[in-house]
Amino acid sequence: MSSFSWxxxxxxSDPVAAATYYGEPTLxxxxxxxxxxxxxxxxxxxxxxxxxxxxxxxxxxxxxxxxRIKRLNxxxxxxxxxxxxMKADGTVLERAGFTYLxxxxxxxxxxxxxxxxxxxxxxxx
Numbered sequence: 001m002s003s004f005s006w007x008x009x010x011x012x013s014d015p016v017a018a019a020t021y022y023g024e025p026t027l028x029x030x031x032x033x034x035x036x037x038x039x040x041x042x043x044x045x046x047x048x049x050x051x052x053x054x055x056x057x058x059x060x061x062x063x064x065x066x067x068r069i070k071r072l073n074x075x076x077x078x079x080x081x082x083x084x085x086m087k088a089d090g091t092v093l094e095r096a097g098f099t100y101l102x103x104x105x106x107x108x109x110x111x112x113x114x115x116x117x118x119x120x121x122x123x124x125x
Contacts, residue, residue, distance in 0.1 A: 023110030
């Protein structure tokens with residue numbers, strides 16, 4: 001799961017490359033909506049929209065905090081990173097928590113669910 005650092009670094013510069021971490025389908029659960037993404041193009045558009053919204057608010061990059069992982073079985077895991085979204089001046093724009101459901105198939109580990117998670121409700125190891 002260490003490649004998540006690459007995913008977060010790529011998210012700001014190349015949503016198309018970041019989308020390769022997602023499988024099909026992917027379910028995204030946010031505080032105000034649930035979105036089902038069935039193609040890579042839909043994942044790319046979703047990531048681009050999220051990135052563009054953050055950039056409009058001054059977003060520059062993401063600093064990862066220690067993350068939690070829980071293997072559910074040999075092909076499924078929950079991953080719970082905390083991301084400090086940083087501004088160009090080095091201050092924190094926001095702290096965000098996520099829970100990812102990952103599945104390992106023929107193409108390796110892929111995200112199949114992303115849930116926006118309150119930081120104090122993260123998955124315990």
